[in-house]
Amino acid sequence: MEAKTDAYFIAEVLRGNPEAFTTIVEKYRQLAFSLSMKITRNREDAEEAAQDAFIKAYKSLDNFKGGAAFKTWLFRIVYTTAISKVRSAKKVTVSLEEYKLSDNDLLDTENAIGQMSAEERSIQLHKAMERLAPDDSAILNLYYFEDLPIEEIAIIMDLTASNVKVKLFRTRKKLYEQLHGILKISESLVY
């Protein structure tokens, strides 16, 4: 059986068959929730933001021109909805601690992380990502989890491609800086 594309289901919805939207929700719910979770850091808020995003997408379907991929268009809605939620709630705390790392420190941190078990590494990475700003977490999610190209991330986050590259570079460094800080604290607790 030939798999039907997003365009088919969008056309069905626009023809007056809202049930066709179920397929789109099923297909993208995981991605939408994942991105929303990286931004809101709270399960309930992430679900709410992702649901709101799908409703906004449904209402704006007739505005979808088909120029960008539907996934990119949907991601943009999820991103802006989640960011708005965070800004209005003002709940997210971001670490203000700065650990200026040299390239050697960065490599040492990476090696230290690399030597950990997968489980321990996940815990530390999760802690470090929690300390980043919402849009920094979002860009890491889009680039590393979703494997999106720079150009698509630029559309989603309303940045230029060069801005995305610079932001990625800085966010990677911030993540390692936070990891370095966490590992240093862990070491000081041990000794």
Add this chain to the structure above:
Amino acid sequence: MKTKDNLRTFLKELPIEAPSENFTRLVMERVRLEAVKSPLVYTPLISSKGWWKIISGSIVLLLVMLLLYEFFPGKESSGVILSISSLDLSFMLKPFEALTKFLSNLPLTYVAVAISVCLLLVVDQLYGRLAKL
């Protein structure tokens, strides 16, 4: 520096967070409410009025072509055309002299193709309306 390659590997190890089981159901409940409140209707590129204008214009063009048929080089006028032209419609054609000169050189096959296309589009529209019933 290979940190970004390793970072991709490390981040991919993080557990995937899944939405709740009833996520889709909750979204579709809201979608159904929206559908009742303000149903989405597909608006075609050319409206029905637009199509009728196109078809009417094509019919007028055809009539003009038939009236001018008499002026096609080497054409013998039929009885029907003679009776129409006996009404002396040349006063209508005077403002369109340049256009009529162009049209008089146009082969009838062009007109036939234009009418065929219009008929196909009319059938398509009618079929679309019938399908919605």
